[in-house]
Amino acid sequence: MADKHDERARNAIDEAQAFVIDSIAETMDLYGVTRSAGNLYGTMYFEDDMTLDEMREKLGMSKPSMSTGVKKLQDYNIVKQTFRKGTRRQTFVAEKDFFQFFTNFFTKKWLREAKTNLDAINKAQHELDELLELDDLDENLREEAILTYRQIEGSKPYYHWLQKLVASIESGEIFDLLPLEDDRL
Missing domain, CATH: 1.10.10.10 (Winged helix-like DNA-binding domain superfamily/Winged helix DNA-binding domain)
Incomplete structure (x- = not known):
């Protein structure tokens, strides 16, 4: 039995x-x-x-x-x-420890996301800066380049915030804002 x-x-x-x-x-x-x-x-x-x-x-x-x-x-x-x-x-x-797992796994992914996109934004803005320096640029193209520049500039705060989020997780500061509930057996 x-x-x-x-x-x-x-x-x-x-x-x-x-x-x-x-x-x-x-x-x-x-x-x-x-x-x-x-x-x-x-x-x-x-x-x-x-x-x-x-x-x-x-x-x-x-x-x-x-x-x-x-x-x-x-x-x-x-x-x-x-x-x-x-x-x-x-x-x-x-x-x-899933909190440590979270820290190790997601921070690497988020830092990679921020770096990849900020690098692309910087390259794109450099291209647009060179384009906007041209005196004989068509006015419609100039306006489109300016709008594009502003749009991608507007995404930078998100990536900077993401970097700060990662830093707060790695330092443990995030747990001051969102304390861990220790319900472990």
Whole structure:
């Protein structure tokens, strides 16, 4: 009788973890990380640490796919290489604190967004500045260039705000404005 209960309990735990893993993978996919890397992170979230072979066995992915996924997750600083006593194989552990995950994952994406767009705006404005210096520029084109310049100038406050948001998250100041509720078990 106990075996039947244990089997039912094991199935319930596995199903509960599968729901969360699938949700994590879907969420990460929304933010540009492949679903397979999201599944990998979600799976690692429930493990102490894992080797590439253990990941491959659990997820049925190829070793190169595992390696690529782990590298991507390491780039976001949400998976770290660890050392397991008694083995020479590389082991990896997922960030389990979702506040730290949020900080590591989203700040990198947001900083990249701000930098990419501010660089493009600066290049575009430089082009428009050179165009507006021309004496013989058609007046309709001049007006369009000025409107374009103003429009892209108007987007700069958003990217500067995004950079400040990232700085407040990285410094922890954001948590003064939005305190953490510590309902952890």
